[in-house]
Amino acid sequence: MRLKSLGLALSTAGLLAAVPAASASAAVPADEPWPPGNCQQGTFCAWPNWAPVNTGPTETPSLVTTGPWAGSAPTKTFYNYTSANVEVEYHHTWQDNSTVITHCATPGGNIFYLQVIVTKVNWHGSC
Structure with a gap:
């Protein structure tokens, strides 16, 4: 499956790989590169x-939520196993420069190429 790369406003060439959205009501496609693993349907996991x-x-997730959440969760992989878009706010630090980024996580699996700290999760019909 072909990945889409999204450029991020980082001081490095950090990228977020995103796979096409999967319907939360349908079974997880067998060819999805990052399936939900141990994330339960109806949750957002990191x-x-x-x-x-x-x-x-x-392994044990650093974050599992079924609604709005705020805190601090180290993240490299996340899965939106809901039918809604989820707005994810995260921090990335590189060479003493910290950047705050908001990403719209559509249903399905995603990875960050760099370690980030997720600090907020909000549900939106469309971000």
Whole structure:
């Protein structure tokens, strides 16, 4: 499956790989590069490390939520296993410069190429 790369406003060439959205009401496509792993349907999950391609993460998530959330969760992989778009705010620090970025996570799996700290999650019909 072809990945779409989204440029981010980072001081480095950090990119976010996003796979096309999957319907939360349908089964997870077998060819989805980052399936939900141990994320339960109806939740947004984040993990502090990269998920194995084609199997999804199996370790304990750093974040699991079914609604708005605020805190601090180290993240490299996340999965939006809901039918809604989820607005994710995260921080990235590179060479003492911290950047705050907001990303619209459509249903499906995603990875960050760099370690980030997710600080807010909000549900939106469309971001």
